[in-house]
Amino acid sequence: MRLSRITAYGSSLLLAAGLTLAGAGAAQADSSTAAANYVALGDSYSSGVGAGDYDGGSGDCKRSNNAYPVLWAAANSPASFDFTACSGAVTSDVVNNQLGPVNSGTSLVSLSIGGNDAGFADVMTTCVLQSEATCVARVEEAKSFVTGTLPGRLASTYTAIRDKAPDAQVVVLGYPRFYQLDGSCLAGLTEVERAAINSAADLLNETTQKSVADHGFAFADVTGNFTGHEICSGDAWLHSVNWTNIGESYHPTAAGQSGGYLPAFTSAA
Template sequence: MKLSRLTAAVGALAVGAVLALTGAGTAHATENSAGPAYVALGDSYSSGVGAGSYDSSSGGCKRSTKAYPALWAASHSPSSFNFTACSGAKTADVLNSQLGPLNSGTGLVSVSIGGNDAGFADVMTTCVLPGESACLNKIASARAFAQSTLPGRLDQVYNAISAKSPSAHVVVLGYPRFYKLNGSCLLGLSENERAAINGAADLLNSITAKRAADHGFTFADVTSRFTGHEICSGSAWLNSVTWPIDDSYHPNAAGQSGGYLPAFSAAA
């Protein structure tokens, strides 16, 4: 059951602080015998925040052995695997800190990015506190940013990937809807708030998919794979407000293996 507003409010400021983490952590690389050279870029949805089993060498980037890039690499034996996705990353962090392993020999790239640019942390921090109007206003601001500014930032990232690895197959992954509407949650956010958050995720995905297609990349939509496993579903693949607090509103291990991994595998 969804945590009450009172419980959520206790951790709200902490949620905002930790969800906005950025970092330039070092790449984790492995050399194997077959498959394309694979580089995994992006934010916390790619690094595996929320799934546990974090690589201690990744520091604040919180790269998980249960994240879809690590799971795919373990089962497909790429000729090399560089995992530079990082918790809290924005488009600028990808450009400045994550592209080092890309080169002309890179055959496969995955990336999820844009949620932090659009204010993911601020939206969820605001919405777990009492006050529907404040939540809806924050979502409206995020939507406006996503429509006006985010496309140009995504173009910068996608152009940089293409420039460094012109022959790579690039898979851009989207974000799930957070909530099952009229689900098992009796407390917490209102249905209006949950619906607005889901709508914002849909908008972010549609914008990202369009920019990916225009660059010749493949967009992997995870929405259908998470259907029936949203928060309030009774079988959630997403954490609600939880501890550690920065795992909140991220896929758990089941979400990575059952949601993101098959979406990426199908697109790759």
């Protein structure tokens, strides 16, 4: 529920700090997946922020035991599994901090990345706390970054992965649309704001998919899996603003990981 502008202002710093990106059955393992040396990279959508049951040893990275990489590994028993995805990661974090386990023997890599580079946290903070016009302007600024700057960052990240794992199958997962338009929400953002945010998610996915194809990787689109489960759908697999655990806001729930991300990755892998 949207707070009044006066009340919300008092929570703006908390929201800005916390938002950073942060029903499929188990797949049966076959000979190729069982032999896989699998490394899961990326941001909070891959680490599982919002899905609960976090690994205490992962600290601020908030790696969840309900995240799709863990679920896939449990179902397929790969030869090895390394989970380095981290809440808040940008493309440079993947290159500089997450590629340690990736090597010439790695046969499968997954990641989601780019949302934080594009300013996910600031966009959502702006839209929740400021005017409709300011929200739309901030979304347009982010979209300009996605088309102008992000492709180069993605290309550098994908090249670094390929250089370290020349024979690996690499699956890049996209992001869901956040809102069902004309849905069940009686308060919160306006329909104009929700539509603008959805359009930014679509553009981010389109831009990512093009870069993925240019590098010969596979793109796993989760938009269809989340259709009917967006915020305002009545059966959301995404958190809205969560003032008691602000970092989980706008992230997939455990159902979103198992019903949205896991089947998309399983199909691509």
